Amino acid sequence: MTLLAIRDLHHDASHEAMPHTHPQGQLFAVRAGLVSAVADGRRWVMPPGCLGWIPPGVTHGAVFHARTEGLNLYVDEAWSRRYWPDRLRVIRRTPLLTALLDTLRRFDSVPECYALVLADALGREPDQPLNLPMPADPRLAGLAAELLRRPDDDTGLDDWARRLGMTRRTLTRRFAAETGWSVGQWRQQARLLLAMERLAAGAAVTVVALDMGYQSVSAFIAMFKKYLGRPPGAWFDPA
Structure with a gap:
């Protein structure tokens, strides 16, 4: 065998x-x-x-x-x-x-x-925070797909609730029940994973930071270090 x-x-x-x-x-x-x-x-x-x-x-x-x-x-x-x-x-x-x-x-x-x-x-090794739970509810799945398609979109919860035909409270409660995270936490994690995909493909850190909706490269790098312990260059620089 x-x-x-x-x-x-x-x-x-x-x-x-x-x-x-x-x-x-x-x-x-x-x-x-x-x-x-x-x-x-x-x-x-x-x-x-x-x-x-x-x-x-x-x-x-x-x-x-x-x-x-x-x-x-x-x-x-x-x-x-x-x-x-x-x-x-x-x-x-x-x-x-x-x-x-x-x-x-x-x-x-x-x-x-x-x-x-x-x-x-x-x-014996701990899990890395490199996954994103996907909601199963069709309306919430549509919200998730849109946030992945446009990670720089900062549409607020009230606007999303109106688009989805539910109250803000219902949206936040259902989203947390299905994913374990708030919409804001989920969006942050989505940006992190999308950023890794684009950096791996060769996109510049500055470009990726702006595409993810960050107002400055320093804020983007700080987010990376906070959640992953290392700046973007430590993951993807050839050296």
Whole structure:
């Protein structure tokens, strides 16, 4: 039985994988570029230096926003369900995880002990705040789609409530019930993920900041550091 199958990951910018499932678990290890995925009712991004885990049987599609390089690991279904996380996760690739992945590539058949160490190391890392819960209600889904299409739009809640044919209170209550976040928190997170996609594709920080509705580049960089711990250049500069 093959516990882990390791494949090089190479995709050109704008490559899209339509929604699909597979019996194995899948681990993305992104070295350059950026992968975004829609799965489990959420939108996820996997930037350089991160690992993205998709459990067996989870329907997912993916878009590659720049030329993307890295590794794909396919994990045996029974092993995935026994030892690996049961939900989609994005985590930082630590020096330990990097060393483990480099070591695993040397084997034609990965030893069980190494596979167990990798699963344990992954399980100990905290989630990165790189996902966005999508509302299921058709009206709220329309609001979410518009905020993703126009991230610089600062339309207020009262105006959105009128457009959607509900009171402000109903809008805020339903949105929070479906996503766990307020509309303002959701919009902030949407801007963060969209910014990462555009930066990965090569857009300048100044351009992205303005496109996301920020009045200054410094405010945009401060937001990035607040939520991700590092400025944009630390994620995407070639150096």
